[in-house]
Amino acid sequence: MKRLSLVCFIMLVFVLLGTGFIRKPALPMSSRQTLYYWYSSDDTYNDRKSLNDEINEMWDYYWVPITTNPSGGVLVEKGYLTNAFPHNNYPSVYLYAHY
Numbered sequence: 001m002k003r004l005s006l007v008c009f010i011m012l013v014f015v016l017l018g019t020g021f022i023r024k025p026a027l028p029m030s031s032r033q034t035l036y037y038w039y040s041s042d043d044t045y046n047d048r049k050s051l052n053d054e055i056n057e058m059w060d061y062y063w064v065p066i067t068t069n070p071s072g073g074v075l076v077e078k079g080y081l082t083n084a085f086p087h088n089n090y091p092s093v094y095l096y097a098h099y
């Protein structure tokens with residue numbers, strides 16, 4: 001009985017040690033979200049969120065449709081990929097409020 005419990009214990013140890021090193025598959029590119037550093041139109045830092053989260057936040061703030069389409073809109077937010085200030089590149093995303 002001791003020998004059987006020792007063998008079972010050793011097998012359990014190997015199983016538990018082996019499961020910790022299995023690599024999880026990476027998410028496909030279509031399901032990843034890009035996080036942007038959001039600045040208002042006067043270059044005041046707001047937060048770091050995805051595009052959809054920031055659109056929802058601006059909708060709650062302004063109560064008007066917020067899109068990335070500049071026609072007929074007022075610039076409210078600019079999204080940068082880096083948090084460098086002064087900005088050393090152009091914004092990747094612009095958000096416009098349509099009143």
